[in-house]
Amino acid sequence: MIPRYTRPVMAAIWAPANRYRIWFEIEALAAEAMSLFGDVPPESARVIREKGDAALAAFSDADLARIDEIEAETRHDVIAFLTWLAEKIGPDSRFVHLGMTSSDVLDTCLAVQLAQASDLLLEDLDAVLAALKRRAFEHKHTLTIGRSHAIHAEPTSFGLKLAGHYAEFARNRERLVAARAEIATCAISGAVGTFAHVDPRAEEFVAERLGLQAEPVSTQVIPRDRHAAFFCTLAVIASGIERLAVEVRHLQRSEVREAEEFFHPGQKGSSAMPHKRNPVLSENLTGLARLVRSHAVPALENVALWHERDISHSSVERNIGPDATIGLDFALSRLAGMMEKLVVYPAQMLANLEGLGGVVHSGEVLLELARQGVSREDAYRIVQRNAMATWTNLASPEGRSFRENLDADPEIAGRVSAEALDRATDASRHLRALDTSFVRVFGEAGPAAP
Amino acid sequence: MIPRYTRPVMAAIWAPANRYRIWFEIEALAAEAMSLFGDVPPESARVIREKGDAALAAFSDADLARIDEIEAETRHDVIAFLTWLAEKIGPDSRFVHLGMTSSDVLDTCLAVQLAQASDLLLEDLDAVLAALKRRAFEHKHTLTIGRSHAIHAEPTSFGLKLAGHYAEFARNRERLVAARAEIATCAISGAVGTFAHVDPRAEEFVAERLGLQAEPVSTQVIPRDRHAAFFCTLAVIASGIERLAVEVRHLQRSEVREAEEFFHPGQKGSSAMPHKRNPVLSENLTGLARLVRSHAVPALENVALWHERDISHSSVERNIGPDATIGLDFALSRLAGMMEKLVVYPAQMLANLEGLGGVVHSGEVLLELARQGVSREDAYRIVQRNAMATWTNLASPEGRSFRENLDADPEIAGRVSAEALDRATDASRHLRALDTSFVRVFGEAGPAAP
């Protein structure tokens, strides 16, 4: 992921320093475990831990360069690291990595990194949830038009719209918790997972210390269905970001103007057109969602490794591991800020709601006719006729509102009273179940109607 | 999905008869619920239930044709169904669909269908799990070579390989249970989800009767992140099928021949080459996995519907709903049968294991040298030299086995005893942790060593 869309806090998880720190931790813990079961002299385990801790604490660019130098010859990254580590530790280093295979280190490290990344993403999601809840409560009673097919449907509240997004992000949070649990496993099981040269208790020891589960059966590697499920989960979350971003883009369009991204003083919307204030954050989020989503396919293709493993997954994960988590972290963080600062225009919402002359109340009038015994077919015909007449002549000077048309229709007049029409065309009826919905989503009803 | 890859039991879930049956059930339950809360006369709810039940029970091609005829005019499938239903029910039909929107019916129906499909898929997974467990136990102690990079690595057991696949399918089962819960929600909330014309208790009533949860906030529709997560889960399962299928394809290749798909009497492998017995089932499963996986992307693209909904998701789901579930059902069912009948050749497994002259024991020899105080670097160099010499001259008449080369190497001779080399090159050491792995996967150790 390019720096433009990278937050340092997530990038640090994927930096070499963190990776080598985790690699060492795995090796040191494994040696400590083996010292308990007799495979490694306790004194050697202690030396490994102490000298290794010191080397990692002092880790510098020179160490990086030295490891790279060794890798250039051996063409094997773990061997390069172990060789460097041996230089730091001395003779006791022969008890490092004992009976282990590279993937024991690599896959367990990836598990730790993905768990760290998940924790950060969970914080991001919490920030999004907090912003959505605050704005949902703020606008619980803000009337706005609900739209299906981008056509005015019936009134709703802007807070309820946000509550729906909150509910989706709450689901996304649950999914990420589950996905984190999926990938948080540890393998210290040797070349093909048989524990031929390592005690299974060492695996359990390392796993427990790292906050992971022991992988029930690793082959040479931790099976990649776990990672596929993880990246698919990120893709689902990204799609939720897109849904909210698209909503904001629609709301900001010139003809709607019900909400706007915050526009910074000094900001320029366009090099050529000084009047522009564009929803560039939400558009950017839409693109980032495409990127994060795109990583699901190669992650799925990674599952079917050959036999006990092939290494085709590696180049994929070296890229999508950082890219997907960094991209999603940036996007969630941007989204939270954007929603916190979103400028909302309730007056414009109301103006738009009323902009179609009241036809948005056609559904309730239809029901009222049904209540008066008119067949569904006839009622539909009558209401549709009046709604279309209203809409077609909206811009015309002699255009009449929906209510005026209804009042003038003899098929209505004889059946529905003025009071009933008043009730049917009162937008507030669409807010009456808000408490129910809010309780379902937030566990509390939120602010009472003003 | 084409008939070739369709099992009737899954196809029936997606047939019009089942859909209309569910639609009616939703409408009838909704009317019953509303009769409890005063919106529908109880007598009307009873008439709707009775006459509707009778109409659906007698549902014939003529009814299908009538609905199609109405839809050709109204261009709306739910209205067409309701009009047909009204013809069957009579005047009380005006209390059908009261205050509801089409998506209340469509989305709740889709939830029921996906839940039904999930139940079938769970049965399929159980059959796969049963077959894998039986064969894993059968071959718990069958020695075979483990391979990484398709290169012989170290010995393992064929049963352990199958146990690994079992563990993956057990995870897939858990994932599907979670995904089923995700999509099993009900919406009876009206045009934009505000319950403007319908009591939220009606939604809860219908949900409970159908075995669903009430959707916390539906817009006009049940939010599509649920479906995206569901189809992603199917994609992950499909990838697990692919992994096992690819394994079988490898095992059956002419040079390996460790296992073979069952070949039916009368079966012909090739129109031109009568000698052929091809792994066509596992190849077919590989292709089906690609198909099922391909549905994840459009499902993810469906999430970002506009405002309270647009209908772009509909054409996607009308296809991938059946295609993904039918394809996966067929694939899992085929996989279960294939694994049940897989012909396994333990003798060939052993022959292959021994085919590289014993170099597959290089790892343990390396460790033995380390135990004798040789540095990792030196030990690696010594063992690699002997292994490469063995391998390079495998086909040569004067080629020596790995053990013979080790015995002749002065750097080994002075350090490692013959007994230690015996132990290091004994394949059975790779089976010693089988019980641990089996208990982890199956909760029981399975058969003892023979």
Next chain:
Amino acid sequence: MIPRYTRPVMAAIWAPANRYRIWFEIEALAAEAMSLFGDVPPESARVIREKGDAALAAFSDADLARIDEIEAETRHDVIAFLTWLAEKIGPDSRFVHLGMTSSDVLDTCLAVQLAQASDLLLEDLDAVLAALKRRAFEHKHTLTIGRSHAIHAEPTSFGLKLAGHYAEFARNRERLVAARAEIATCAISGAVGTFAHVDPRAEEFVAERLGLQAEPVSTQVIPRDRHAAFFCTLAVIASGIERLAVEVRHLQRSEVREAEEFFHPGQKGSSAMPHKRNPVLSENLTGLARLVRSHAVPALENVALWHERDISHSSVERNIGPDATIGLDFALSRLAGMMEKLVVYPAQMLANLEGLGGVVHSGEVLLELARQGVSREDAYRIVQRNAMATWTNLASPEGRSFRENLDADPEIAGRVSAEALDRATDASRHLRALDTSFVRVFGEAGPAAP
């Protein structure tokens, strides 16, 4: 592809009758070719042709059932067909399929089917192009607002917008012509493409008669990069459909209403809201685009077949072959009709264009200031200030138009004359290059300004 989105003319290409007709044609042509080169007795080739033609001409459901019956035993579709054919032809049938392999028939047939499908799709594209050209000429001078980021940018013409889509579909047509050429190849080369049992001239003979090219090197199969490129091309075309569909959806939204899909008499937009007229065709096209696009990934995954072939591609192609071509044919056909009948509202376009008080002319005013020697930085600041003031107070009673604000701004007044401001805020300047653009796209300028 479900019947709902299937046109019979494309479905017929994928029907068994057409497939068996093509299979026979390949076999008959191959026998005829071989009779020229001495491998088949000419009289046998004649009998094969005559009896086979007769059998195919009389092909009935009974034949289908017979072939299915044989396949149930042999588990091989081509052998089943050949056995049925032998029953029809008699002893000369032993010269059918001589030295050929099943894939020679299957892959060459697929090439013919995809070529036939392409021809139909090219007709579809021509219909789309014709509709777009007609409407582009009709609305060449219809002023409308151009939008970037869904924010009003500068005026353009609705005809020019359509011309851009025309240009894209013209590119798509070229791409399809190229893709058609890619997949129109023939393989009659035997089990692994070595012509071990068949003369290469037979391949050339059959290819020429079928309007195909001989495949330079087939393995057992025609290489799948050709098909991957083909399905990717369909995906690109589908994305072009989506772009136009999304445009229409935007134009029809309630607050914009610049264009509308034709609404049939009797059509019902919503079961619950009689006032609705929804852009359901373009939303449907958006979904179909996702479907067609989704086939690109499995087609790409099909490329890396093992060695001379594995059959994993087959189940994929049995589905995506029909699905992608039928889906795209339906979508293009629907798109052509939709664009032909699109209801356009020029008055509303003009009203929207003027709806922001003239700020859409900010760019030209900026340039005018630059021409008067004001630095870019200063000019930007001045114009932005006036534009924002206009926009912010649009709905206010004392709100002023952009021009009024400019006139009142001392930093403008001293520098730009009223005449220059008249010119700068005249929308017609945005139409002055229409002829250039139209000539580029259509090869002709189209109608002159009215």
Next chain:
Amino acid sequence: MIPRYTRPVMAAIWAPANRYRIWFEIEALAAEAMSLFGDVPPESARVIREKGDAALAAFSDADLARIDEIEAETRHDVIAFLTWLAEKIGPDSRFVHLGMTSSDVLDTCLAVQLAQASDLLLEDLDAVLAALKRRAFEHKHTLTIGRSHAIHAEPTSFGLKLAGHYAEFARNRERLVAARAEIATCAISGAVGTFAHVDPRAEEFVAERLGLQAEPVSTQVIPRDRHAAFFCTLAVIASGIERLAVEVRHLQRSEVREAEEFFHPGQKGSSAMPHKRNPVLSENLTGLARLVRSHAVPALENVALWHERDISHSSVERNIGPDATIGLDFALSRLAGMMEKLVVYPAQMLANLEGLGGVVHSGEVLLELARQGVSREDAYRIVQRNAMATWTNLASPEGRSFRENLDADPEIAGRVSAEALDRATDASRHLRALDTSFVRVFGEAGPAAP
């Protein structure tokens, strides 16, 4: 793309220095063009060119930092660059970017970068083609077994296998040439593509100087179907890499060992198993292919921008532009080297070919029986029986070869002469059409049989 898979030569194309150089070139050329048509004073155009050239020639990190600083305030990258440029050029800078919009610069620059990248990729492809041709000629007559379904089918030559891959890469080269032409267009057309403030001749001038075509109709942007087609083409090429990589991985597997990647002195295959020589390059290429392929989906999703443009494509392209081209460049370069150095084992190929006791000649024996008047059905049954008997008893001491079984079968003996069986089981017949195939692919037959 991470540095591990990045070649500096491709990375340089995407570096800021190159981007700013191109941006300036576009601006300078536009100013020069406008000076020809009267919109810019010739002297100003000259100053812009001279001072700008000087500034870019001296471009340093300080300039980068200054641009970043301005962007931090304006939140607009092009404006930041133009402001920096103005600081370098002075008052004449007000004639820079005159009547243009940011996308004129951005999109034209992207076209130049993608064209540059394409040129590099074409060189890469040429290197792959050269390696494949050399090795194909080298091994034109090297007998090897052809495999379908990974089961021995019939003999072929290793050179012919490589020729098939050559043919695919030759097609990929043609596709890339076409894709390069697709994206090499220039837009200098203003805010919504109407040339409202810029002469269309300026666009043609800039296009011609940059080696591009003028875009027939740009909206605000160059339409993204061009880019989608481009990235799809890269995906198809990547899939071709995967096909060849998978072939090498199969050939190197322990039981096949027909070819091996070059193993460097000092290289270590495994940290735990010193005997390992793994096909890590081809496995890596498999993974890189997945990555490059994954960029096709977001590129396709980028097509349907809203109205005259939204900026959602931007974040996608900022990533996949470099990632896809850098990844593919690295992969092709690696592939060329790998194929140049591939170690081929003809003796092992022959041993494998003969490993199944001669059953691979079943097809020709089948044909011979047919020539003797045996029906296809009977002939198949006879040959299948003997082939299966041979194969089943391969490892048995009393196992007989296919020929021995045929000789002992009374249904064969009476019909096919020993000489005919000799001919039928002679592997060299599978090489007889090599010249034809080579001429088709390479335009020349290559070396004669030794």
